[in-house]
Amino acid sequence: MPLSTSSNFARPDDAFRAIVEAHRGFTEEQSADFDAALVLILANHIGDIGVLREAIELAKRRMIDGQQQQQQQQQQ
Amino acid sequence: MAQATTYQAKAQFGYRRHADQDRAGQGPAEHPVVVVGAGPVGLSLAIDLAQRGQRVVLLDDADRIGEGSRAICFSKRSLEYWDRLGVGDRMVAKGVVWSVGRIFHGESLLYQFNLLPEDGHKRPAFINLQQYYAEAYLVDRISDLPEIDLRWRNKVTALEQRNDSVALTIETPEGAYHLHAQYVIACDGARSSLRQMVGAEFAGQVFEDQFLIADVKMTAEFPTERWFWFDPPFHAGRSALLHRQPDDVWRIDLQLNRYADPVVEKKPENVRPRIARMLGHDKFEFEWISLYKFQCRRMDRFIHGRVIFAGDSAHQVSPFGARGANSGLEDAENLSWKLDRVLRGTSPASLLESYHAERSLAADENIRESTRSTDFMAPNSHQEARLRKAVLSLAKETEFGKRMVNGGRLSVPCSYDTPLSSPDADVWGGGPSPGCSMLDAPIAEQAYLTDAFRKGGTDFTLLSFSNGAAIDVPDGLKNVRIGGEGGLADPSGLVAKRYDAAPGVAYLLRPDGYVAARFRHPTRAAIAAALSQAQGLN
Numbered sequence: 001m002p003l004s005t006s007s008n009f010a011r012p013d014d015a016f017r018a019i020v021e022a023h024r025g026f027t028e029e030q031s032a033d034f035d036a037a038l039v040l041i042l043a044n045h046i047g048d049i050g051v052l053r054e055a056i057e058l059a060k061r062r063m064i065d066g067q068q069q070q071q072q073q074q075q076q
Numbered sequence: 077m078a079q080a081t082t083y084q085a086k087a088q089f090g091y092r093r094h095a096d097q098d099r100a101g102q103g104p105a106e107h108p109v110v111v112v113g114a115g116p117v118g119l120s121l122a123i124d125l126a127q128r129g130q131r132v133v134l135l136d137d138a139d140r141i142g143e144g145s146r147a148i149c150f151s152k153r154s155l156e157y158w159d160r161l162g163v164g165d166r167m168v169a170k171g172v173v174w175s176v177g178r179i180f181h182g183e184s185l186l187y188q189f190n191l192l193p194e195d196g197h198k199r200p201a202f203i204n205l206q207q208y209y210a211e212a213y214l215v216d217r218i219s220d221l222p223e224i225d226l227r228w229r230n231k232v233t234a235l236e237q238r239n240d241s242v243a244l245t246i247e248t249p250e251g252a253y254h255l256h257a258q259y260v261i262a263c264d265g266a267r268s269s270l271r272q273m274v275g276a277e278f279a280g281q282v283f284e285d286q287f288l289i290a291d292v293k294m295t296a297e298f299p300t301e302r303w304f305w306f307d308p309p310f311h312a313g314r315s316a317l318l319h320r321q322p323d324d325v326w327r328i329d330l331q332l333n334r335y336a337d338p339v340v341e342k343k344p345e346n347v348r349p350r351i352a353r354m355l356g357h358d359k360f361e362f363e364w365i366s367l368y369k370f371q372c373r374r375m376d377r378f379i380h381g382r383v384i385f386a387g388d389s390a391h392q393v394s395p396f397g398a399r400g401a402n403s404g405l406e407d408a409e410n411l412s413w414k415l416d417r418v419l420r421g422t423s424p425a426s427l428l429e430s431y432h433a434e435r436s437l438a439a440d441e442n443i444r445e446s447t448r449s450t451d452f453m454a455p456n457s458h459q460e461a462r463l464r465k466a467v468l469s470l471a472k473e474t475e476f477g478k479r480m481v482n483g484g485r486l487s488v489p490c491s492y493d494t495p496l497s498s499p500d501a502d503v504w505g506g507g508p509s510p511g512c513s514m515l516d517a518p519i520a521e522q523a524y525l526t527d528a529f530r531k532g533g534t535d536f537t538l539l540s541f542s543n544g545a546a547i548d549v550p551d552g553l554k555n556v557r558i559g560g561e562g563g564l565a566d567p568s569g570l571v572a573k574r575y576d577a578a579p580g581v582a583y584l585l586r587p588d589g590y591v592a593a594r595f596r597h598p599t600r601a602a603i604a605a606a607l608s609q610a611q612g613l614n
Contacts, residue, residue: 032462039466040463040470
C-alpha cells in the first residue's frame with residue numbers, strides 16, 4: 001500500500017489544531033521530545049515499513065526544497 | 077578486541093619440536109590444510125576437518141589459553157555444532173544455561189524476553205561459559221584425534237601464495253622453518269597477522285564510547301538471566317550489563333564515556349567503587365578487567381587465493397549480541413565440509429566461493445544488528461538520544477515500545493540466499509525454507525532430531541517423512557526417516573509440525589545442517605539435482 005497523500009481527515013483543520021495545541025506551553029526541548037514520541041507512536045500504528053520510508057522521503061524532500069529556496073533567496 | 081592485563085593463564089601447553097623442522101635438503105613438508113590460530117574457531121574447524129578424515133596442522137603463536145574470560149555466550153547453534161564435534165555435553169555440563177533476559181530503565185523493569193520459549197529442543201538458547209573452558213575442552217578433544225597436529229609457539233611470519241600451495245615461514249623458540257599447504261585457514265583473530273600478509277583491508281567503523289568489562293568472583297543470589305540497564309541508578313546516564321558465568325564469576329559491562337582514559341579506568345582501585353555501587357557491596361574479587369571500544373569491520377573478501385579467513389580475522393562485531401565467537405563457529409561449520417569435498421576432489425574448488433558468499437552475508441547481518449544495538453546504547457546525536465528517550469518512555473506502557481528497546485539482539489543462525497539452494501517448487505505453510513538452518517525436535521525421550529542428523533557422520537542427509545512407500549534415495553545419501561517401519565518416532569508431533577510435513581515430504585540437509593531443498597513429492601531425479609546444486613557441481 002503506497003503512502004496516502006490525499007486528504008484523509010473529514011476536518012483537516014481539527015487534526016492540525018490538535019497537534020498545534022498539544023505543543024502549547026512546551027519549551028523547544030519539550031516540543032522536540034513530544035514530537036519524537038508522537039512520530040514513533042504513529043509509525044507503529046502505520047506498521048508498514050514501505051509507507052514509513054515513503055513518508056520519510058516526502059518529509060526529506062520538503063527540507064531539501066526549503067534549503068534550495070533559502071539559498072536562492074540569499075543569492076538574490 | 078580487548079586488551080588483557082596480567083591474569084593467570086588457565087592452561088599451559090608445551091612447545092615440541094616437530095620433524096617438519098628437520099628437513100634439511102628435503103624441502104619443506106607438504107600438508108593439505110594448515111589452520112592458524114587455536115582459538116574456539118580454529119580448534120573447532122580443525123576437529124571438524126579431522127572428523128571428516130583430513131589431516132590438519134594447527135599452529136598457535138602462544139602456548140597457553142585463558143587470559144580473561146573473553147567470549148562468554150555460546151548459542152544453541154554453536155552447541156549443536158559442538159555436539160557434532162563431540163564436546164557439546166561437556167560444554168553444557170559446565171556452562172550456565174539461560175534463555176531469559178530482562179531490561180531495566182532506571183530502577184524499573186521495562187520488559188523481559190525468553191529466547192527459547194518452546195520445549196522440544198536438545199539445546200538451550202544459550203549457555204554462558206568462559207572462553208578458556210571452551211578452548212580447553214576443544215584441546216582435550218583434539219588429543220583423541222591423531223589427524224590433528226597441534227603446534228604451540230609456532231608463529232607464522234611470512235606467507236607466499238603459489239599456484240598450487242601456500243608457502244609459510246614459521247618462527248619457533250628453536251628458529252624458523254617452512255611448510256607448504258594446499259590451503260591455509262586464518263583463524264588468528266581480529267588483529268590477524270595473516271590478513272596483513274595477504275595485504276587485505278579490514279574496513280569498518282570504530283565507535284567512540286568505551287566499555288569496561290569486569291569479570292568478578294562473588295556468591296550472589298541474582299537469577300541466571302541476562303540483565304541490562306539503561307540509565308541505572310548506580311551508573312547514571314549510561315548502560316550496564318550483568319550476566320552469570322560458571323564458578324561464581326559474573327560478567328559486568330559498564331559503558332564509559334568516550335574521553336575515559338583506558339589506563340586509569342582499568343586500574344582495579346578505580347573499577348572497584350563502580351562495581352560496588354552496582355552490587356551494593358564490595359565482597360568480590362576481580363578475575364579480569366578490560367576496556368574496549370566497539371568495532372564493526374569486515375574483510376571485503378574472505379578468500380585470498382589459497383588463504384581463507386574465518387572468525388574475527390574476517391569480521392569483527394561489537395559484543396552485546398553474542399555474535400562474535402558464535403558467528404566464527406558458524407564460519408567453521410560452513411567451511412569445513414566444503415574444504416573437505418574440495419580436498420577430496422568430489423567438488424570443484426569453486427564450491428569454496430559459496431563460503432565467502434554465505435558467510436559474508438552473515439557478517440553483514442551481524443554488523444548491521446550490532447551497529448543498531450551500539451547506536452541505541454550510545455546515541456550519536458542529541459536527536460538520536462531524544463528518540464531513544466521516547467522509546468524507553470513508551471516501553472513502560474506499550475508493547476511496541478518494548479520491542480524497539482535495543483539492549484542487544486542475540487545471535488540466531490543467519491539465512492543464506494545462496495546458489496547452493498534449490499528454490500521451493502511446492503507450496504509450504506511453514507518449516508525452514510532452503511538456506512535456513514534445520515530445526516530441532518524430539519524423536520524419543522531424551523533424543524532429538526539433531527542427534528539423528530549427527531549420527532553416522534555429518535554428511536548430506538535426506539530427512540524424510542514416511543508415507544509407507546519406500547523413497548528412492550540417490551546413492552550415498554544418508555536418510556533420516558520419520559515414521560513408518562523402522563523409522564524414527566515423532567512422539568510429540570513436533571517434527572512434522574516444525575517442518576510443515578505431511579507423509580511423503582523430504583528435506584535435503586547439507587552437512588552443516590542447513591536446508592538445501594525440500595519436496596512435497598520427492599523424486600530421485602529432483603533430489604539428485606538438488607544434491608548436485610548443493611555440492612557446487614552444477
